[in-house]
Amino acid sequence: MTTSTAVSAGRVEETASAKINLALHVTGRREDGYHLLDTLVTFAEDGDELSFEAAAADSLAISGRFGPLLSGNNAGEADNLIIRARDLLRATLDDTGQYHGPVAITLEKNLPVASGIGGGSADAAATLRGLMRLWGSELPSATLMHIALKLGADVPMCLSSVPLRARGIGEELQPVDLPGYPMVLLNPLKPVSTPEIFRRLDKRDNAAIDGLPAEADETAWLAAMRGLRNDLQGPAAALEPEIAEACDLLRQSEAEVFRMSGSGATCFGLYKTEAAALKAALALSAFRPNWYVLLTRSVAGA
Ligand SMILES: C[C@@](CO)(OP(=O)(O)O)[C@H](O)COP(=O)(O)OP(=O)(O)OC[C@H]1O[C@@H](n2ccc(N)nc2=O)[C@H](O)[C@@H]1O
Numbered sequence: 001m002t003t004s005t006a007v008s009a010g011r012v013e014e015t016a017s018a019k020i021n022l023a024l025h026v027t028g029r030r031e032d033g034y035h036l037l038d039t040l041v042t043f044a045e046d047g048d049e050l051s052f053e054a055a056a057a058d059s060l061a062i063s064g065r066f067g068p069l070l071s072g073n074n075a076g077e078a079d080n081l082i083i084r085a086r087d088l089l090r091a092t093l094d095d096t097g098q099y100h101g102p103v104a105i106t107l108e109k110n111l112p113v114a115s116g117i118g119g120g121s122a123d124a125a126a127t128l129r130g131l132m133r134l135w136g137s138e139l140p141s142a143t144l145m146h147i148a149l150k151l152g153a154d155v156p157m158c159l160s161s162v163p164l165r166a167r168g169i170g171e172e173l174q175p176v177d178l179p180g181y182p183m184v185l186l187n188p189l190k191p192v193s194t195p196e197i198f199r200r201l202d203k204r205d206n207a208a209i210d211g212l213p214a215e216a217d218e219t220a221w222l223a224a225m226r227g228l229r230n231d232l233q234g235p236a237a238a239l240e241p242e243i244a245e246a247c248d249l250l251r252q253s254e255a256e257v258f259r260m261s262g263s264g265a266t267c268f269g270l271y272k273t274e275a276a277a278l279k280a281a282l283a284l285s286a287f288r289p290n291w292y293v294l295l296t297r298s299v300a301g302a
């Protein structure tokens, strides 16, 4: 039911930025089996592109390099996180008597799917942001965070898409003063199962992240990040050896910091200069033409 008539904008656009776990420490386990994390996260300047336009009826049109992977039984319209985000937001707006008319949504799926960079979570967060702009909605930030967490552990952090440290399973967020860096993402395009990676951990009470710089000093942050780790990288590389190869290629490309993101298989490299990142991306694309290589930049903290 739509209970008011105001539409604040005809068409709005949102970028769903790739999420990068620069470090991910598994520090414990909840009673429901979910693992407690301490993770340093940043976002790429690039990602999926979404648009939202008032229409006569609801629709979702998907295009882009990885669009064909989202169809049928794998996140087709009914299961797509975009649709789940739209419907959950609508239910809350309905309860508070706010407008939520029909909407035509487009998704340009540029990010590889199930690849440790949270494309689905970023799409869900972009949908919440985009529809609130389109519909002129007003919700307390706690309500929005509650909706986001229902959609997935990574969705709250994707709402702001700024560098942050996340704890719990992703609900305790603390922005950090991390500078932006030229960045290359590299993925062998081999799927890895997130639950399987968590199941294969042999240690679940690892040390938390320690000693992050308080200021945006590029060199101090690079040194701090070199001392961190991704506890999911060992199990993921054991399942998919090309992950180890991807990290090794990034090391050879003279990345200042290189590591796997999330539960894989995407790996990232951070560089001191745009020229170094460009050289790395060109060499990696030539050496592994069938892999996913993205030359981008990580966003800077506030
Ligand atoms: C590992 C991370 C790090 O940012 O990113 P991705 O690799 O997905 O990008 C996330 O914590 C992914 O969280 P989320 O998006 O909820 O993962 P899902 O794919 O829904 O979780 C699949 C399954 O993985 C296990 N799981 C997930 C998260 C967590 N903190 N502990 C777990 O044990 C659970 O068995 C869960 O049912």
Ligand SMILES: Nc1ncnc2c1ncn2[C@@H]1O[C@H](COP(=O)(O)OP(=O)(O)O)[C@@H](O)[C@H]1O
Pocket (backbone or CB within 6 Å): 070, 074, 075, 079, 080, 081, 082, 112, 113, 114, 115, 116, 117, 118, 119, 120, 121, 122, 123, 124, 194, 262, 263, 264
């Ligand atoms: N819009 C979407 N984009 C990507 N995956 C989606 C989407 N909606 C639902 N999914 C489902 O979510 C799962 C995890 O996708 P994704 O967020 O890309 O993983 P990851 O966080 O590992 O990068 C996919 O296997 C897919 O079935």
